[in-house]
Amino acid sequence: MNKVVNDFSIIVGTKNGSGSSTANNTILRAIFKMGIPVSGKNLFPSNIQGLPTWYTIRASKDGYLGRREINEIVIAINPDSFTRDLESVAPGGAFFYADHIRLPINRTDIAIYPMPVKELVKNDPNVPADFRDLVGNMVYVGVLAHMIGIDLGNIQAALDFHFKGKQKPISMNMGAVNAGYEWAKTNLEKKDPFYLEPMDKTKGMIMADGNTAAAIGSIFGGAQFVAWYPITPATSLAEAMNDYFPMLRKREDGKHTYAVVQAEDELAAVGMAVGAGWSGLRAMTSTSGPGLSLMTEFVGLAYYAEVPIVIWDIQRIGPSTGLPTRTSQADLRFSTNMGHGDSDTIVLMPGNMNECFDFGWQSFDIAERLQTPVVILSDLDMGMNQWMSKPFEYPKTPMDRGKVLFEKDLDELKGNWGRYLDKDGDGIAYRTFPGNKHPLSSYFTRGTGHDEYARYSEDGGIFHRNMMRLKKKFVTAKQYMPKPVVFKTPGAKVAIIAYGSTESAVNEARDLLAKEQGIKADFLRVRAIPFTQEADEFVRNYDQIFVVEMNRDGHLHQLISWEYPEHVMKLKSVAFGDGMPASAKWIREGILAQYTEPKPAKSVKKATAKKKVAVKKAAPKKSVASKTKTVKSGKKGAK
Amino acid sequence: MNKVVNDFSIIVGTKNGSGSSTANNTILRAIFKMGIPVSGKNLFPSNIQGLPTWYTIRASKDGYLGRREINEIVIAINPDSFTRDLESVAPGGAFFYADHIRLPINRTDIAIYPMPVKELVKNDPNVPADFRDLVGNMVYVGVLAHMIGIDLGNIQAALDFHFKGKQKPISMNMGAVNAGYEWAKTNLEKKDPFYLEPMDKTKGMIMADGNTAAAIGSIFGGAQFVAWYPITPATSLAEAMNDYFPMLRKREDGKHTYAVVQAEDELAAVGMAVGAGWSGLRAMTSTSGPGLSLMTEFVGLAYYAEVPIVIWDIQRIGPSTGLPTRTSQADLRFSTNMGHGDSDTIVLMPGNMNECFDFGWQSFDIAERLQTPVVILSDLDMGMNQWMSKPFEYPKTPMDRGKVLFEKDLDELKGNWGRYLDKDGDGIAYRTFPGNKHPLSSYFTRGTGHDEYARYSEDGGIFHRNMMRLKKKFVTAKQYMPKPVVFKTPGAKVAIIAYGSTESAVNEARDLLAKEQGIKADFLRVRAIPFTQEADEFVRNYDQIFVVEMNRDGHLHQLISWEYPEHVMKLKSVAFGDGMPASAKWIREGILAQYTEPKPAKSVKKATAKKKVAVKKAAPKKSVASKTKTVKSGKKGAK
Amino acid sequence: MSALPMAGAPANTNLAGLTKNDYRGNPTTLCQGCGHNSISNQIVAAMYEMNVVPENVIKFSGIGCSSKSPTYFMNRSFGFNSLHGRMPSIATGALFGDHHLKGIGVSGDGDTASIGMGQFKHVMRRNVNMVYIVENNGVYGLTKGQFSATAEKGLSLKKQGTNPYMPVDICMEALISNATFIARSFAGNPKQVKELLKAAFAHNGIAVLDIISPCVTFNNQDNAYHSYAWGKDHEEPLHDITYIAPRNEIMLEQELQDGEVREVVMHDGSIVILKNLENGYDPTNRFEALRVLEEAQRNDWLATGLIYVNTEKPSLAETYNLVDTPLNRLTKSDLRPAPEMIDKINALMF
């Protein structure tokens, strides 16, 4: 049996509310400290206590951070999910379980390791009775540590960090880890091939979740006003702002330069943000699907009255309440067209921790420069899971407050100014802030028809002129958008377009396609709408372009089709949504299911053969089927 | 000077709240009674009293009902708009004005007729002082009647109808009409060429507004529950239901088979409708843009929980509050994708009074058959203006309540039933109504993940399966959608696609294009989303297809592009929105601005020449400009 | 006897011929000790003891831990777990489907007093025929313990800081919106909860139950106004309450034996007996109710019991003069006007 080193997945099945997250994070961090690229994903229920919950940890020497659909090591602590967990072990894998669970174990193709979890803590005098369940989780950390080779020093470091150096809990938990470690050493014989060995691939890296990154980035962007209403998975973003504001905005006089308001609902949250943005503050709100839907009318007002606000949408799978604790990329189409009438929204799409941070500050510059709402589409996987990442970078550009006139500016202009007057021909007018004492500074804002001087008007010509200026503003916008990220492979004939959290899975899929099918694919990850010139060029250069996204209807595919009608026929939608983070597996299969070989002859068989594979592997099947129309016509068009 | 008979427009400028609508409707109805095709459009401010308001009446022997941008006859009663009104008279036209307005009249190219409006009523003993202003309006009716030849008998008939036979007001008003008529006869000399002469083109026709037609149609559809919140221009729809329910649902026992609830806002209105639809009632609400935006979250719930409701959106121009009393077709894109996550909406698009009536009843059959929200897009022009129309027809098909199980059905099934179980493979499951006494009839509805038996589930596979069934349901939907209306001309190489109230203007534009440019164009008016097979075929058959709509961004063009990627390059967007009903003029110019002659050579010059024309004629200019990209790439693609 | 409260193990099947199991729901997924669970249990007991036919009830809720609980009782009833804060509009519309049905709605303090304030106030005004339960714990449980609008001023929670606002008083809100049945209770007082549930169910119109229902996971510190400890210390019932089903003479006599007693005769002939009155408290007097609520608020007094009742006002459906047949069972002949009507209509169109 030859060793499998630094390239396998672990899944831990526990009950939610039982405090296992400390244990799981400890494993994750310890592996990270060993220099091994690692990712952790929490698959939790929409519930507070007592239901099955899973935590997956993937060690990947190649640095793949996407979800894997196979788990070599399964740790079962929850009787309710024991049977399911046992079945889920990959053939040749290892199964660790708490030995107080007395259920049949019918598999012979895997290594089985019982663990006396309860036993060991019960006998530990340092663990008070009411802490036993909590600390008990540390036992499996210790056992695992010994069996796959996690360095105890790193576990210690992880606990130090977790408990911010508080000795009592640290030693209590470390005690349980050691107990588990020692017990395993004397009682378990290694029967599986999985090992961890130190590397140096995480040096200088950090671990963070996207909501914290977004919160801190926003504070570096000068966030001044946050109005929010709790909703999973966005809650931790606003709460992180509460955590970091005091430290990052500390002043001698102890006064505050910001305000965070927990509103009574999302209508009020976005309304307050619009009010604050209008009065000259860097204003934001954070929410998820249902909240975004409630913000519709106000976003329309902000677009039309030209008020800068930033809305973080941490996507979860919908429609409606959907699965509040599962991820998705299905708010894209809606977010580009929120509300009745003709309207546009600037949409930013971060793809990793650094971009969550960067878009945190850039979004304010963009919103104020363009005087319009900016929606940032993150998702649950990015927002709530721990990702290894390059360190956050201090903003490279100074704050851009956009076109604002204060008293002295108005003096110079001798009041020759109109709130909606397009002086510069870029569609963007100049604004003033309430409190401006210049007698000509004020104007009256409204969601009804208005002219260049913000005067009420029902004149059709004036209305139309204003709407066309707003449209021009969105052309101007292109130059301020973050450019797409491009990954190239020499000789690639086909390409992939995707956005957001799927980057790592897409890159893993590209490697698989190259290795197993010899298909080389370039990759463009769009980061903003409107699309920028880089996208224009990219789209031209390939015969087949697969648009990969985590939703049912292929939102990005639709938007790109609309933007590039002349290339529509090369675009193929690989869309699938079941609430799970994208895996390289379904991306690869989704692509193969629609891939057409350059040379017809023998290739056809090959292609269809592959299609079958994909179809058997089920996952993306339906979504693929749902797109065959496009594919067929694709062929037709090619003729 | 040769006579212009039955082919000119009249515009009356008054103050709103001054009661001139009776007078204007009387003119409209009298002309209609003369057998002359006529249309009236009210251009009123978002205000209750004292601001300028206009009413246009177009007599068209050819039966064109669209807006005309030229007014041959102008009647000025309002000092505040007098000057503007005077300028607006077409050269060679006629200008009637109330002679108590003492303002300079500087035009010599038109016929000028002062009218002693105040004078005449003052001297009428039958008119009480406080009625003088009101009745005064009738004087210009009388004057006009004599000058262009409106038969007094028909005016009498119009007044009889208006006052439901009440003698006092009728004679009072008729008195003023006669006074005006007699005065004109003795004092005015005809100096203009405009005459009305009886025809027989309105025999058997009716006059109605779309909101009333929709209300009555809905009642014939068995409407049972209406929840609404006032908003212009939708208010009169719900109010009409209050008016007609008692008569159309009269019963011996005097009991009611329906309920109309004025909700506290649109969230509550649609929420109540969803509750009622869920419990087995034919439920509806009516609103306009801002209200539709507020309904977003609930529409997502209704889509996902599969609750039939009908939402009438009487479009006004947005975004935001926009111009509450101006028309638009800009809610289309939003209405097809309301809310976060993957979702679809059935959209019906009536184009005339008969369809407002028919879709009134058909929408319930469709909503209940498909168990999903149906949005009906009417607009202010259709909803609030009087249109001549074929009589309403009794529903041709019996009510279709869709798949519903009562006690006996469940007995037969022996409870083998699941609320979301796709027994028939068409994506549509069977539902039961609360109050069903069968012990297996009940189920628990939720906006969260659920399986075939409506049980709560967070399983990704189940969630995905359910979403794909919903998608299938929308394929099934096609067969239940009203088919598009097609107008053909032998030898047409190009075509127009449009929807809704623009039909008559489009047909007028087609006649102009044929007459003046020799361009023959076929015309498809879509009436529903999803599109049906007829549209599929139509799109194939032309080299150039112009998608004409009253909005800025070309919503229908976008939707068709997404649906027919292989034909994208032939689609050209002719989109324009300024709140005014579409005119044949801008449609024609918008088309010419993008039209490319079949034969290249000399045609190129010609085409561009035309482009210039269009550009000079200004109106659609910008919207056209905004589309040149598509056009250019169009050429490219063709190479 | 089946309606006799706490009468030991009741007969296996009630007058509706059903066992207690027929009133149960799925096993709860809420936290152990959550107040919401004890309320669900009392609903099961009350409905069983009242011989309610489950098919005659529709369950409603919004979104929240509290709003999950309709899954945990009366599986045989239809139910609609709607949107956050929108239970009132859903219930208002749904109950028109069959006006013979009664609604039981479960909401939370966030669902009702924060996002739901507007709809809550307006469903009160309309007197919709339902029991409206607010499982009031002062926090948003399902989103992990932020302050709701009923959190007391000065409440501090580690992640949340200190609440600067005065709490929303659900009963006071209901009262000035002219609700017709208003009660407050405490999940730690199950007997009272059950009796009030019965009275509320017997009421014709909207019956609001503001039940302090501790969130043991996020807001059960002894000094928190929505904790078990605080409730036990500060609860003082306005009276002892007993619900007596229609025509239960024996029991009525028993009850009328002792001391100062108030009877409230409900719409269906059942009687609510109030004993040991807090100085003669009269729940039919709106001003009295205002006074007591104001006083309770000022003195940190958890005043529980039947705070206000008005049995006169017609419920919403009644004001609509509907046919007796449930609207959702009407057929084409009732709903589609006769063919000749189309000509009448066209004639009216000029």
Next chain:
Amino acid sequence: MSALPMAGAPANTNLAGLTKNDYRGNPTTLCQGCGHNSISNQIVAAMYEMNVVPENVIKFSGIGCSSKSPTYFMNRSFGFNSLHGRMPSIATGALFGDHHLKGIGVSGDGDTASIGMGQFKHVMRRNVNMVYIVENNGVYGLTKGQFSATAEKGLSLKKQGTNPYMPVDICMEALISNATFIARSFAGNPKQVKELLKAAFAHNGIAVLDIISPCVTFNNQDNAYHSYAWGKDHEEPLHDITYIAPRNEIMLEQELQDGEVREVVMHDGSIVILKNLENGYDPTNRFEALRVLEEAQRNDWLATGLIYVNTEKPSLAETYNLVDTPLNRLTKSDLRPAPEMIDKINALMF
């Protein structure tokens, strides 16, 4: 003297060096005789007489005829005519821009009590520093006269039928939501409106003015509770009210001459004098206020005047301990953390 009410034609320019014209807005487009117009006029007068600098005021409104009126006064102030029912959230956010500014919001009964109920209740709780005027006419004027939530039960209008619901009492709602300044007035009593406007403007926190403002076009029949006629017949002020600017000793003495008088000292040192008290009414007593409102409702009594005031409570912005510089004038150095902080942060990220 400039603050002396009704003191004949006031000096041409006030202490702010402005003429009355500097406080005017565009010509009204509302109906002749609409109560809203007289209120706009009183706002102009009050602000002029109080020497308010227009640039220190932000105007807010929702949607409706009433909500149009900010266009008709104080053109030199910034203004935001927002969305239907959403003025509170807009104002709450906007006033954080510069916490030295004061808000004057004009809403309608539909805008506030129907669609706006939720936001109205919550802005009260937050004690946002603004004057919140409800121009209350019992109908939706701009949509042509449907019943609003403040229409009295039994009101009948030809197109609308008869209103079946009890009206929402704006003042009662504000009171139980712990608003800190609550008054009711009548557009037919301009002097009182003006004095209350001044007191409200001087108040620190939310000041609610529920002003009966007849809709002459849709709801001014003599028997309608929101008509001029009914108001004139049923109004009985709780007191005569006079606002006295800070340090206006002369006037203060004059006023203190006669009879039973109550003084309320406002946050800015100005004083509100109440005379001829309806049996000794004390507007600082919350329970008293409840009592009077309840009594007024029961007896069709249009009780006008200062109903409740609490000058102690900090306004929302104050609870946030903000820097003195208006937040919307802070610069990069105040807003963007120093470069070294980025390392601190990265260090915290494990």
